Amino acid sequence: MSSLYRNPVARCFSVFISLFISGLVHAAPSGSALYGQHCASCHGYGGKGGMGVPLALDSFQGSVSDDYLAKTIRFGRPGRVMPEFRHLSDAQIKSIVKHVRSFSSATPLQDSALIVTGNLVRGKRLFAQRCASCHGVNGEGGKGTGVTFSRPRELPIIAPALNNKGFLAAASDSLIKSTLMKGRVGTPMQSFLKQGMTEQDIDDVVSYVRSFEASAVHAAQREAKHGDSSTIVMDSPHDLKTTIEQVKNAALAKNFRIIRVQELEQGLVEKGSENKNEVMVFFCNFETLNNVLAIDPRLGLFLPCRVTVVERAGKVQVMSINPRYLSSLYNNAELDTACDEMYRNYIEIIEEATL
Numbered sequence: 615m616s617s618l619y620r621n622p623v624a625r626c627f628s629v630f631i632s633l634f635i636s637g638l639v640h641a642a643p644s645g646s647a648l649y650g651q652h653c654a655s656c657h658g659y660g661g662k663g664g665m666g667v668p669l670a671l672d673s674f675q676g677s678v679s680d681d682y683l684a685k686t687i688r689f690g691r692p693g694r695v696m697p698e699f700r701h702l703s704d705a706q707i708k709s710i711v712k713h714v715r716s717f718s719s720a721t722p723l724q725d726s727a728l729i730v731t732g733n734l735v736r737g738k739r740l741f742a743q744r745c746a747s748c749h750g751v752n753g754e755g756g757k758g759t760g761v762t763f764s765r766p767r768e769l770p771i772i773a774p775a776l777n778n779k780g781f782l783a784a785a786s787d788s789l790i791k792s793t794l795m796k797g798r799v800g801t802p803m804q805s806f807l808k809q810g811m812t813e814q815d816i817d818d819v820v821s822y823v824r825s826f827e828a829s830a831v832h833a834a835q836r837e838a839k840h841g842d843s844s845t846i847v848m849d850s851p852h853d854l855k856t857t858i859e860q861v862k863n864a865a866l867a868k869n870f871r872i873i874r875v876q877e878l879e880q881g882l883v884e885k886g887s888e889n890k891n892e893v894m895v896f897f898c899n900f901e902t903l904n905n906v907l908a909i910d911p912r913l914g915l916f917l918p919c920r921v922t923v924v925e926r927a928g929k930v931q932v933m934s935i936n937p938r939y940l941s942s943l944y945n946n947a948e949l950d951t952a953c954d955e956m957y958r959n960y961i962e963i964i965e966e967a968t969l
Contacts, residue, residue: 737822
């Protein structure tokens with residue numbers, strides 16, 4: 615058995631990830647069922663958005679092609695919450711795209727193989743003047759792309775990352791150009807033609823955006839070198855009950871408030887059949903919580919803090935999700951500092967509990 619599934623914290627963490635990456639090996643069910651299984655938890659069952667960008671906006675639906683949607687599902691957005699769906703067949707992805715199209719009556723973009731040729735030097739200057747304030751100086755995108763929880767709902771989309779290898783693989787030159795020329799009604803993205811740019815200016819910007827492919831490769835290599843394990847695990851010399859109390863005391867000593875203590879399987883299995891030897895301790899420092907969520911609300915998926923204590927064959931272990939590993943899943947450098955602090959808190963609490 616994979617070590618991932620021998621580790622209950624990693625198993626619990628994988629519940630979220632498995633919503634995205636578990637492929638179906640039999641005939642494709644309906645697009646609605648596939649969407650519900652793989653997409654709705656982030657994009658909403660009606661495509662209204664939430665953790666992921668809203669898909670039901672007419673301006674979005676009318677500005678992207680079926681090919682763009684299919685490639686977005688296939689390749690995802692590395693460094694963002696949106697995963698790649700390599701396990702899905704072409705037929706399954708096609709079914710999902712068809713279902714997504716049912717959210718809107720807008721006519722899809724008819725994409726073309728047009729290769730835009732522009733002046734990179736002018737494009738870089740125009741990007742800095744016109745685009746960087748939303749999309750980032752290096753095309754890294756807005757913080758927490760897609761998340762609407764901490765912002766007014768009249769701004770349903772944060773500017774996406776343009777230097778993302780998944781975006782660049784999915785978006786054709788003609789799609790990028792069309793978006794710049796027409797904008798997207800209902801989002802901060804407005805038509806640059808109406809703002810005074812010429813078509814040549816837009817071609818220059820498209821060429822500059824396409825040049826991000828080189829830096830996107832470097833970013834992917836940096837991600838691949840990230841060596842942190844997804845979990846923190848330490849052995850305890852104490853019995854299960856004592857270790858649980860030690861975790862609680864250590865968390866309190868770090869100015870955390872104990873939220874609750876429960877079996878790991880609570881709510882996942884029939885009540886009363888939970889494994890009593892796998893216990894989670896939930897705790898929180900509300901000031902830290904608010905600060906982290908202000909940086910990137912997506913981290914709310916893994917908060918409040920939690921430490922799991924398990925006993926197997928007389929051996930007790932204490933474990934938690936590794937916040938430094940989580941920070942590698944996002945494209946938000948500011949979040950790295952907060953996750954480093956959370957990592958140190960987890961290490962100190964677990965070490966204190968296992969002395």
